[in-house]
Amino acid sequence: MTIQVEMKDIVNLCQNRWFVYPGSEIYGWLANSWDYGPYGSLLKENIKNLWLKEFIQKRMDTMLLDASLIMNPKVWEASGHVWGFADPLMDCKSCKNRFRADKLVDAKLKDGTPEPEWYAWDKTESIRLKEIIDELNIHCPDCGEKNFSDIKKFNLMLKTFLWVTEDGASLAYLRPETAQGQFVDFTNVARSSRRKLPFGIAQVGKSFRNEITPGNFIFRTREFEQMELEYFVTPGEDDAAFAEWKSESNRYLTEVIGLKSENVKFVPIKKEELPHYSKEAWDFEYNYPFGWWEIETLANRTDYDLKAHMTASGQNLSYFDAVNNKRFLPFVIEPAMGLWRITLAALCDAYTIEGERTYLKLAPRIAPIKVWVLPVVKKLSDLGKEIYSQLSEDFVCEYDDVGSVGKRYARMDEIGTPFCVTIDSTNYEEWNVTVRNRDSMEQEVIKITELNSYIKERLK
Ligand code: GAP
16 A cells, blocks of 8 residues: 655654754754755765766766856846846735745645736736735735735845955855856857767756745755756757757656656746746656655756856857858757755655555665675674675675664665675575565575676666
């Protein structure tokens, strides 16, 4: 029987089993900050490395970049983030809680309230939004009152100050997306790599947003990691590239990471909700315990960014097509994924309760620990450690010679370890070990010399 997983189960598992802890916990936590513990770090790293393998290592037309987190503030003026990257905020004057006005409207419309006809074309404009809230008779979700302040726009970029002179600091921003690095470095990469279109430039790394309503554990945070690829194409070839990345994104999420396909859907973003830079965009959503929410945005950014940086910097960012002897600004297709959101989706997807057993049915290739080595009795510890060294040449392993074997199996199941190698005295004499499979709980006797290839075969 499949039991619907609840967020509290995931949060408890993460905190009790070394996946994710509250950040700065000994000082009472910094709200909505999370630290990845030993297993969480490995799980997240595996998801990231598979993205790099699929989209950098295996493709001939993509390259990796690692740009600065703090860029020249002019980058964010040119990209539109300084004026456009803002949420409409509203306070409840009765309970003093703060809300995103557009999200309250979305929540009401999800309840089935018919959309006012003017909603579509005027959604983010503050005064109209306040009228929409009145029209839909929206009350405070926390205290039930209808006593809202005016709506104010709140910029999401996290500010910092750089001491550029002895007596003064200048304002800078922590990047709210990795993407602008690819645009600002476009000519450097294109020239030095001598690539012909189409080609992609990718970045994986931290981004920061001063989110007004962070929450749902690691789903919406102020500091998070993105995996973004900017795929530069000749204008006119953008629709075909968009379709290709739609199918590549789906393949990565369902086949590579192993999310159940019924828990992933792809939805078009309405024209009036598109970000300022895009011509077309679709969201990949995952069916989290708290509902369907975005895991990836796939956008056709046109030549918006290159054009904006070319105008603001005065540098020529155009591409020279030597075959047709033409200069132009390429269009950009951008699959932008949230690493933390995929990690959370992988945990929710894998959480399995079968009878008395609770375990993480993670795809073996993303499991934090691949093999757990268990000598049944202490006198087999030396051989156990030798087998650990043999296996750890190829896999991340754990060694454990304490407690009952049943309890050790349960611990390994709970963190999703797909294989457990048990050494007992009988098979020790025959130079065999027993491999226990997490999902079937079946055990197979394997020669020690064949152990690495046996496991490697099953991790593919
Ligand atoms: N460069 C385009 C861009 O940044 P986005 O939809 O704002 O697009 C891409 O972000 C992905 O980054 C999202 O689909 C989501 O998975 C992740 N993301 C965005 N904000 C986040 C946050 N506050 N916490 C965790 N992940 C976030």
